[in-house]
Amino acid sequence: MSFPPRPRHTTLSPRPNSYAGMGDVLTGRRKQSILVVDDNAVNAVLLKEMLASHGYSAIAVQSAAAAEAEIRREAPDLILLDVVMPGKTGYELCRELKEDSKTRLIPIVMITGLSDREDRLKGIEAGADDFLTKPIYSEELFARVTSLLKLKEFTDELETADSVLCTLGLSVEARDPYTEGHCERLSRNAMDLGRFLGVEEECIVALGRGGYLHDLGKIAVPDEILKKGTDLTPAEWEIMKQHPVTGERICRPLKSLRLVLPIIRYHHEHSDGSGYPDGLRDGEIPLLPRVLQVVDIYDALRTARPYKPALGHDQAAQTMRAEARSGLWDEELVADFFAMLDQRQQVA
Ligand SMILES: [Fe+2]
Numbered sequence: 001m002s003f004p005p006r007p008r009h010t011t012l013s014p015r016p017n018s019y020a021g022m023g024d025v026l027t028g029r030r031k032q033s034i035l036v037v038d039d040n041a042v043n044a045v046l047l048k049e050m051l052a053s054h055g056y057s058a059i060a061v062q063s064a065a066a067a068e069a070e071i072r073r074e075a076p077d078l079i080l081l082d083v084v085m086p087g088k089t090g091y092e093l094c095r096e097l098k099e100d101s102k103t104r105l106i107p108i109v110m111i112t113g114l115s116d117r118e119d120r121l122k123g124i125e126a127g128a129d130d131f132l133t134k135p136i137y138s139e140e141l142f143a144r145v146t147s148l149l150k151l152k153e154f155t156d157e158l159e160t161a162d163s164v165l166c167t168l169g170l171s172v173e174a175r176d177p178y179t180e181g182h183c184e185r186l187s188r189n190a191m192d193l194g195r196f197l198g199v200e201e202e203c204i205v206a207l208g209r210g211g212y213l214h215d216l217g218k219i220a221v222p223d224e225i226l227k228k229g230t231d232l233t234p235a236e237w238e239i240m241k242q243h244p245v246t247g248e249r250i251c252r253p254l255k256s257l258r259l260v261l262p263i264i265r266y267h268h269e270h271s272d273g274s275g276y277p278d279g280l281r282d283g284e285i286p287l288l289p290r291v292l293q294v295v296d297i298y299d300a301l302r303t304a305r306p307y308k309p310a311l312g313h314d315q316a317a318q319t320m321r322a323e324a325r326s327g328l329w330d331e332e333l334v335a336d337f338f339a340m341l342d343q344r345q346q347v348a
Pocket of ligand 1: 214215243267268
């Protein structure tokens with residue numbers, strides 16, 4: 001498999017020499033549909049009208065049961081879902097939709113109260129893609145809606161699930177301007193280290209995919225936390241620590257990603273048990289996540305962030321060896337990684 005997914009060209013559809021014919025195509029595009037689920041009729045109608053005024057086809061319903069009926073009738077492109085509703089709650093509906101292969105790729109934005117961190121945590125656990133806080137301001141609403149609908153267009157257009165997920169991984173990367181090219185470098189280095197170690201071909205493929213998918217769960221981490229970088233509050237840190245679990249859950253239904261799941265879930269575990277989400281220790285962390293972890297740490301050290309400068313290769317090597325000795329990383333694998341980089345350098 002090659003990364004990232006490339007647009008396909010066929011002999012039946014040569015590239016157009018001009019855009020003359022595209023007007024019809026554009027005007028003929030259907031309106032993107034958004035389902036608003038809110039038991040408060042006033043809120044629901046208000047949201048519906050705001051969306052309709054921006055050219056979206058919006059439908060408002062006031063219960064989970066009505067939402068399910070509407071989704072069965074025609075799956076929307078996006079769902080805005082209130083958390084608190086009589087009967088089935090927003091969380092329950094969100095979880096059910098995310099567990100169903102027919103609806104799991106519909107982006108769901110959960111609408112929560114102003115300071116409801118707990119609501120957000122529950123929403124992340126239920127598989128929500130993003131959050132909006134009451135009162136809802138139109139700029140924020142349309143920023144979220146536009147970006148998630150763009151993502152939804154990708155998911156509709158791309159044909160294979162692998163491509164869909166790798167594109168999602170890249171979209172997570174795109175939210176942080178300091179990580180540009182990170183997924184691609186990780187994918188290449190992880191595959192090279194896998195080859196250096198002599199692992200089987202299917203594991204090499206999994207490492208390549210892991211480079212793009214390991215942080216996919218950050219799709220559920222709000223921008224203000226993701227871009228903060230350091231000094232997260234305990235509550236923000238709890239949200240951040242969910243990303244391996246969220247990412248694993250998104251990818252779990254795909255059998256083709258069986259070997260990638262441990263990479264996603266365990267890429268923040270530490271040899272001394274101080275990592276997350278499961279606090280595994282040395283012998284409990286499988287090889288593939290350890291491989292991705294080593295290349296991930298190296299890339300993070302070599303990249304400048306707002307709160308730290310980029311380290312040179314030798315400084316990064318020194319730091320990683322010291323951290324491995326202190327119990328964070330697999331010491332042997334760190335040595336293998338630098339041996340692989342040396343070998344690659346000699347060949348080049
Ligand atoms: Fe991560």
